[in-house]
Amino acid sequence: MTLPEASVQLYTLREEFSADLQGSLDTLAGIGLRNVEAFDFVSRPAEIRAALDAAGLAAPTGHAPLLTDELWTPDGSIPTPAPEVVFAAAAEIGIQTVIDPFVAPERWLTEEGVSDIAERLNALVETAAGFGLSVGYHNHAQEFVASFDGVSAYERFVALTDERVQLELDLFWALTGGQDLPALVERLGSRLTAVHVKDGVVPASNPWAPGAAEFGSDALDQRRAGEGDVPLAAALRAGAAIRYAVIEYDKAPGDVFADIAASLAFLTDGGFVA
Template structure:
């Protein structure tokens, strides 16, 4: 299978986007990005669609809550849009897959709770099919912090998903949870259709609820990005992301792009 296409999760440059949407997209395009992964797109699909078109950018994937009751897991006052609204906006933007970006930690502690999340995404996928948009799930570290019958909760979850529902494996957060990411990618096989390319020192070990302080440009940390990419024979996208970065964010993004481009990805 061909190498995955390079993309970037726009959360990486959220402050820059808020200050100057067109200027930020122009800078991404100048680095070489032709794909991005949008967030918060449901209420501004028209605006984003026009802006992406102006800069020769597409958003084949996006993040939106589909299995949670709140858009922001740390602010329960922000309600999620209905799935039909999510998929209508995704369709307008030309997305092929919407990944749910977060399901709270207490929903990964038992098979029963894991099954509820799988059922929610399976149900959302049936709605998305009417719009030509598929569904997936993006992990953090809570899907790896415990084991159930000797297995990571994410692996149990993967087996409960309908064939049409996929995974976007965040390599940094999986590593922070204790997974050997290359081996994990191999075990998950064709369920992994996208990777978040994110690196760090894992010192201190990051936890949810606080921005990590250890993230570094791709290829400069301890996350086994190269081995995971080699194992990800079914992934369509390699998506650069920083949750937080203490250095120059544009230099970090440029370094990440060059790391992937050096592997022959475009």
């Protein structure tokens, strides 16, 4: 089995990246990373590509909304244009897979809603291929609230999507959704291209369940990889075809670069990445 490569989601260092794009990427390269996962990249692809090249980094994956008009984050939303504009920017940067990172909770509560999400993403497969790209989906915990005939909305979605649609499983949020992570990773098999390596104290209840209070990143108690509730090692070992182990913090517990370095050490020292 080929080990995945380590990466980091740039949302983790959104403030630092915004203040000093080149310096942030240079620091990540100095830590030992070779890959990043792009975030909010559509408005400045040439600048990002130049900075990546200067730092010796690649961005094989990137997050951008394909199924909504804006990119949701716990701390605000970012408008994004049509998919063709997203794909053109991604291709300029060198991204291979554009991943939709969030679809609103209410759309996951009915079979019709799940079918619509799958159909919309399937319809973009060929469009993305025209740019030399693939498309994917990244979960939070709302995909695990509803189930239909004993199958979670998330796994119903997986069954309905074109096999060319890539899956990126956020391990922290899937556990928040009540999932047995190693079993889920194993079931997803070759469809699972990437995982988000994220640890912390899992919320007592799913923050996207109907009636849950609104929350932001400050409400999360996230920890360095291996120091929280998430069975990261078992989940990573269960993967058969994971290409990227993507470090992410919605809220870094301390100095963001030190926290990224600690999670990278967890991956490398444990033999989980190449």
